[in-house]
Amino acid sequence: MPSKNKAVPPKTPLWARITKHQIIIPIAALLALALFNLIADPSFFRIELKENSAGNMILSGNLISIIDSGSELAILALGMTLVTAASGGQDISVGAAIAISGSVMLRVLCGNNSHPTSLQAPIIVALLVACLVSMAFGAFNGALVAFFKIQPMVATLILFTAGRSIAAWINNNELPIVSDETFSYFGNNIPGIPIPTPFLIAIVCFIVTWLFMKFTNISLYVQSVGVNEKTSRLNGLNPEFIKLMTYVLLGLCVAIAAFIKVSRISTINYSVVAKDIEMDAILAVALGGNALSGGKFSMSASVLGAYVIQFLTTTLYKFEVKATALPAYKAVVVIALVVLSAPTVREKLSQLSKKFRKKAPAAKAA
Numbered sequence: 001m002p003s004k005n006k007a008v009p010p011k012t013p014l015w016a017r018i019t020k021h022q023i024i025i026p027i028a029a030l031l032a033l034a035l036f037n038l039i040a041d042p043s044f045f046r047i048e049l050k051e052n053s054a055g056n057m058i059l060s061g062n063l064i065s066i067i068d069s070g071s072e073l074a075i076l077a078l079g080m081t082l083v084t085a086a087s088g089g090q091d092i093s094v095g096a097a098i099a100i101s102g103s104v105m106l107r108v109l110c111g112n113n114s115h116p117t118s119l120q121a122p123i124i125v126a127l128l129v130a131c132l133v134s135m136a137f138g139a140f141n142g143a144l145v146a147f148f149k150i151q152p153m154v155a156t157l158i159l160f161t162a163g164r165s166i167a168a169w170i171n172n173n174e175l176p177i178v179s180d181e182t183f184s185y186f187g188n189n190i191p192g193i194p195i196p197t198p199f200l201i202a203i204v205c206f207i208v209t210w211l212f213m214k215f216t217n218i219s220l221y222v223q224s225v226g227v228n229e230k231t232s233r234l235n236g237l238n239p240e241f242i243k244l245m246t247y248v249l250l251g252l253c254v255a256i257a258a259f260i261k262v263s264r265i266s267t268i269n270y271s272v273v274a275k276d277i278e279m280d281a282i283l284a285v286a287l288g289g290n291a292l293s294g295g296k297f298s299m300s301a302s303v304l305g306a307y308v309i310q311f312l313t314t315t316l317y318k319f320e321v322k323a324t325a326l327p328a329y330k331a332v333v334v335i336a337l338v339v340l341s342a343p344t345v346r347e348k349l350s351q352l353s354k355k356f357r358k359k360a361p362a363a364k365a366a
Contacts, residue, residue: 025289025340026304033311037318044318049194054181059194062314070310071198072257073277075205077284077302079250085226086246087145088294089152090282094254096163097137098274101258103167105130106176106268109183114174123183131255138251142244160278168270178266187263198260205256206303213299222246226294276327280309286338309334 037044047061076094083091108129111120137159144155178184186197193200213219224232225239232239257277262268286292287308288301309330316329339345 023289023298023301023304026287026301026308029287029308030304030311033308033315037315041318044315052189054191056189056191057194058189058196062318064196066307066310066314067199068196069314070307071196071202072260072274073280073284073310074202074303074306075253075257075260076250076277076281077288077306078205078209078299079246079253080281081285081288081290081297081299081302082222082246083152083250084282084285084290084292085294085297086222086243087152088226088292089145090278090285090292091141091156091247091250092153092278092282093137093141093156093159093163094250094257094278094281095274095276096160096167097134097251097254098258098261098277099164099167099268099270100137100170101130101134101255102262102268102273103170103270104133105259105262106178107170109178109180110171110176114171114176115179117179119178119180119183123186127255127259130258131252134255134258135248135251138247138249138254139244142247145247146240146243164270167268175267175269183263184266185263187260187265198264201256201260202303205253206299209299218245219297223296227296280306283334283338284309287334 044062047059047063049057050060052058080091080094083089105126108121108126109119109123110116113120141152141156141159144150144158145152148155185191186201188197189195190197221232221237221242224235224237225242229239232242257274261273282292284306285297285302287305288298288303290297290302312330312333313326316326321329
């Protein structure tokens with residue numbers, strides 16, 4: 001007969017259950033930034049319906065600017081999360097790859113004339129060609145990492161160094177300009193829809209990625225390879241193929257981000273486009289609580305981390321921080337957030353919390 005005095009395990013406090021979730025760090029950072037802006041300037045959150053230069057009604061405000069400008073970074077964070085989880089390293093060439101992909105797209109749309117009066121190919125064709133080229137460069141990076149066992153940052157340094165020169169070479173060092181108005185819709189607003197198109201594209205990318213992860217075993221395979229490559233091989237997985245696949249998927253994300261970047265201004269500046277975006281993409285992954293050494297990951301946390309970084313950037317611009325000083329302010333805040341999100345720090349804080357909880361009943365008993 002079972003004993004009636006069977007010990008009941010202590011119930012985990014609500015706060016402990018909340019803080020153990022990976023996404024809590026970017027949520028906390030987002031709330032902190034929101035509270036700061038609410039106190040400093042409540043008008044920061046004002047959203048208005050205004051008429052743009054084309055005569056269309058669009059939503060305007062700092063929050064709209066955040067979800068608009070942060071969309072490319074959020075899309076890149078999806079691919080960077082997979083690469084980080086599988087290879088335990090990061091791709092530092094995504095900014096240069098965006099320049100290449102954008103240049104290919106413009107070459108298809110403009111043909112041999114850098115200033116055509118009409119599109120030389122359908123937009124969807126240009127996008128597909130750019131996707132194939134970007135995925136090919138992703139496969140190049142992935143092959144160096146997976147088959148030649150080169151460290152990810154070293155392997156991607158090749159494209160990081162040469163990528164923008166390749167982009168300029170594709171269009172003979174000219175700056176093509178697309179005059180067709182419909183091309184600009186994808187980087188700005190579609191007439192009749194007040195929400196920025198880049199944000200809508202980012203939502204579609206997130207949903208497709210989520211469905212892909214939910215209805216396949218890719219997530220499990222990537223985590224397995226990232227945690228222990230040798231064990232995953234013994235379980236029948238092919239670590240080299242999985243790593244290669246993550247870089248190819250990142251290449252696809254790069255092409256979509258390039259599509260938005262180029263569509264915003266209907267042209268490209270090879271040396272400036274997506275400058276330093278690779279660092280922000282890596283920070284978004286880290287801010288999402290993902291281990292930069294590989295293994296377990298959270299896509300939603302990385303995407304939220306991307307928008308937190310854009311929220312921080314917009315906040316600094318709002319308070320007239322000089323562009324030259326922006327990286328310094330940004331680095332201090334991001335370093336603090338990344339340190340707090342590090343698994344080691346979270347474990348120490350958890351242990352400290354347990355000690356306080358143990359001391360509290362002892363103090364009451366005394």
